[in-house]
Amino acid sequence: MSESRSETRLQDELLKGDLEVEAQKPATKQPPRYQVVLLNDDYTPMEFVVHVLETFFGFGREKATQLMLAVHKQGSAVVGIFTRDVAETKSEQVNNYAQSHDHPLMSRVEAAD
Numbered sequence: 001m002s003e004s005r006s007e008t009r010l011q012d013e014l015l016k017g018d019l020e021v022e023a024q025k026p027a028t029k030q031p032p033r034y035q036v037v038l039l040n041d042d043y044t045p046m047e048f049v050v051h052v053l054e055t056f057f058g059f060g061r062e063k064a065t066q067l068m069l070a071v072h073k074q075g076s077a078v079v080g081i082f083t084r085d086v087a088e089t090k091s092e093q094v095n096n097y098a099q100s101h102d103h104p105l106m107s108r109v110e111a112a113d
C-alpha cells in the first residue's frame, strides 16, 4: 500500500534525525469499564427478575436465580461489566422492559474500579 505524503515526510525527517521520537503508550490500552447494578425493590416478582437476567445478560437459570437472591438480600448487585455504551444500553433495556411490564425493577450504571 502506498504511503501518504505526511507519512513519507515523517519518514524523511526521522531519517535525517530532525525529529525527537517520544516513547509511545502501548497501543493495547483497554477501554474503561462500567458495571450494571441491579437494585432491589419490594414488588417486582422474583421470577421476572430471573427472566430479565437470563434475557438481557445471558445467565443460565441457576446463576440468574443466585444473582436475583443476592440483590433481594443485599439490596443491589453487579450483574455485568461492559464498555460504557454496552452497559448503558443493557441498563436502559432492563429499565424499559420492567416499566413496560409495570414492575418497579431498576438498574443503574457506574464506573467499575
Ligand code: TYC
Binding pocket: 038, 039, 040, 041, 042, 043, 044, 045, 046, 049, 068, 069, 071, 072, 105
Ligand atoms: N424483592 C423482590 C421480591 O421480594 C424480588 C426482587 C429481587 C426485586 C431482585 C428486584 O432486583 C430485584 N419480590
